[in-house]
Amino acid sequence: MMTLPANIDEALCKLQQNAKTWADLPDTDRAAVARACRKQFATLSMDWEEDNLKCLGIEPSKRDAYNTAGMDPFLFIATTTERLDKIADALEGKLESFSKQEPRKVSESETVIYEMGPLGQSTPGCTLELWSAKNGAAAAEDSACDRGASIVLGAGNQNFLTSVDVIERAFIHKECVFLKHHPIRPFIAPAFMHIFEPLMKAGAFAQCLDSELGGAHEAFICHKSVSHVHMTGSGATHDRIAASLKKAGRTQVGFTSELGCVSPWIICPGTGSNGQWEKAAIDHHTTMLTSAFKSSCSMNCLSPKVLVLPTQEVWPQRGEFLEALRQRMSVAPDMPPYYPGAHKRYDDFVKAYPSHAAEKIEAPPTQPVEDAPKTAAYPGQDFKVLPSLLVDVGTIGTDDFKPYALKNEAFAPVLAIASVACSSAEEFPLAAAKAMNKEAFGNLSCALIYPDERSEALDKVVQELEYGCVGINVWPALGYSNPLGVWGAFPGKYSPNDPQSGQDFVGNAAGVPSVSKGVLVSPFVNKGVGMDKPIPMLVLDSLQVLLSGKSFAVPRILGIMASRAFGLLPRRMTTSSSRATMCFQSRTD
Secondary structure: OOOOOHHHHHHHHHHHHHHHHHHHOOHHHHHHHHHHHHHHHHHOOOOOHHHHHHHOOOOOOOOOOOOHHHHHHHHHHHHHHHHHHHHHHHHOOOOHHHHHOOOEEOOOOOOEEEEEEEOOOOOOOOEEEEEEEEEEEOOOOOOOOOOOEEEEEOOOOOHHHHHHHHHHHHHHOOOEEEEEOOOOOHHHHHHHHHHOHHHHHOOOEEEEOHHHHOOOHHHHHOOOOEEEEEEEOOHHHHHHHHHHHHHOOOOOOEEEEEOOOOEEEEEOOOOHHHHOOOHHHHHHHHHHHHHHHHHHHHOOOOOEEEEEEEOOOOOOOHHHHHHHHHHHHHHOOEOOOOOOOHHHHHHHHHHHOOHHHEEEEOOOEOOOOOOOOOOOOOOOOOOOOOOEEEEEEEEOOOOOOOOHHHHOOOOOOEEEEEEEOOOOOOOHHHHHHHHHHHHOOOOOEEEEEOOOOOOHHHHHHHHHOOOOEEEEOOOHHHHOOOOOOEEEOOOOOOEOOEOOOEEOEEEOOOOOOOEEEEEEEOOOOOHHHOOOOOOOHHHHHHHHHHHHOOOOHHHHHHHHHHHOHHHOOOOOOOOOOOOOOOOOEEOOO
16 A cells, blocks of 8 residues: 555544534534635636636637536536535524425325425426435434544536535534545646635645545545545446455445436326327427436436337337437537546447447537647547437347446446337336336436326336436436435445445435435426526626625626627636646644
8 A cells, every 4th residue: 555645644634633623513603614615705716717628628718519618617606605505504503494394295105205495596497305215314413433534535527516525524414524636627626725715724624636645545545534435436436445445444434425327317208198299398308308418428427328218109209209309419519528438438338239229429519620629638538529329228128128228327428218118108107117226227316207297196106216316307417506405326225335326415404304315396398497508608607706706796797798798709718827736735723
């Protein structure tokens, strides 16, 4: 085992020394630290945006089809500030009414449903529910074991995943956090140091770049001062951590994770109008599916990975839906496959399915070829665009079923098409739910497109789905940013030898007991969540100003509008004067 650098060793020991003091702090004092972190956004420098775009394979000086230069920072700021606000509210006792309500009982079961209100301002018409059952996850409580440093391993695909993990471990679980940034996201470290400076001053936060470990990752994970490890990433990384802890005799260290999933997108014909969809409904749902699939080049743990359909006999519009999907995929721009290893994973799926069962759909790139970066920003990256790959896995449970795409997460632009046999449209939803529980890898999230009205039949299907988040007529990803909801694997499915999608939830700021899943509910056709076009840059940058809490917000927004001729001129990228070559810093006094 390689030796851990002395400064990181010292920081871990210091966090362990501070752990009891931080845990014993009154909740109101901890809330004050969370609100102080929230205020840091008003003075947050955005000079990391350029490097963020380069990491994603986008040339910062040129426009891209999805306005990523504005969208990525907006998601980071919106998600992080909302989490800090809601957790501070919870620590101040302002959310207790949610957990004290009289929940609705699901028919013929012991499950109850807590109504958590509107999903959010960006998802009009959607509501959030928490389903609670005996096998659900307990709300976060103080750990009875000896407290030490809690390691958070940063995610490689989204900046906000890492900030949420830090916030949850520090403020909900009352742990002193040491964050190690992902190898392809060193640029975000200065922003994290600024945001969490109040937490650092409280003796409860430190961080380092991956490169600063000097290869001593095992020594880092197994350090004597570490009492918990939380990671967002792959099953392979999970297995390496578990093996290292076992080898070092550190099996008492808590280990939670958010891993991958072959996320289902189930299309139910419905029983109204004899299962006949209007063209507008087909267009809406193929657009929403395409947008969810192509987001971040399909490199999210919640990217749709298997489209689940009835047979042509049960749903005569199946062919029409697939043709509309192909058409939409051919015009929606493709993002660069920025995540290391994407091309190899993609090729593995090409090899697994013969040409008659696989179809590549070419689409324009998010930036013209002449504008896009020619060289990768980090080792292992390859920005050569990959076309969307549709693979037909056949009918589940029959001789023609080829399950590779349901057993392996692509983390690349691959979408499986699976058929579920049944005798009628009424039987399909429950049959599809059971098929996904049995055949698809993972249990993180699932989309259920359901034309019929809310009923006991729908509740029975949702009850059957063994996923931590279910989106009814909406992409489950849109629920992540609401701290009242939950995100994580379905409880009870994890084992160290077969971790699936990991274990433990983030969220549930209101402390609802025994949560088994979060459920997002939207009308069948809801233009507010259709994701049919990108948000204009002018709107994104104006929202950044408002959400950050910057002073003189109105004059700033007017200045943005004037400088860009009210949207006619592009935004000029902030130029970073320095790069994150090292970030190690901790509070030692």
